[in-house]
């Protein structure tokens with residue numbers, strides 16, 4: 656991580672560089688039409704055997720948000736409590752066709768979340784993934800059958816807000832982050848030896 660800025664090392668569409676995960680979200684509601692568009696993007700993600708193992712449980716009403724917010728750890732609640740849409744990404748553990756374990760279910764759900772995220776950016780919205788959740792509580796409170804589904808992460812969705820709503824510490828972090836060098840991301844041939 657040598658730089659604070661985002662400088663691509665190869666030609667790439669700017670949408671990949673320009674996506675980032677803010678914590679300052681606007682309270683502006685996200686319409687049902689836009690929300691459907693995000694989940695529609697997720698729907699078309701590729702998956703092993705076209706299983707489409709992902710399921711997004713979401714809250715966009717105050718009533719539902721009050722149920723979802725306590726499922727986030729406090730370090731996320733300090734900013735995510737103001738977000739107009741919260742979701743949890745869950746993945747079906749087995750193939751519907753034969754009940755065999757689906758080793759790629761979480762990977763495929765990750766692809767769906769990234770589709771959702773890139774569609775969000777096209778519509779002027781942002782997302783922020785959250786591993787900091789009370790996983791056991793998500794199963795319990797949202798009634799997710801643990802034997803069938805794996806709870807992966809939370810997702811905040813909304814329009815960009817004013818960073819002044821954040822603590823000084825979070826304001827400092829409210830900017831796009833750098834990346835490892837390209838040489839550490841893809842290696843020709845065998846696993847690199849030291």
Ligand SMILES: Cc1cc2nc3c(=O)[nH]c(=O)nc-3n(C[C@H](O)[C@H](O)[C@H](O)COP(=O)(O)O)c2cc1C
Pocket residue numbers: 674675676677731783784785786787788808830831832
């Ligand atoms: C699965 C996942 C879990 C994450 N968990 C958290 C979290 O609990 N809290 C948080 O503030 N950010 C969380 N993040 C955001 C990452 O820290 C962020 O994506 C990473 O630093 C890269 O920054 P960028 O998304 O702005 O490019 C998470 C992201 C992902 C994809």
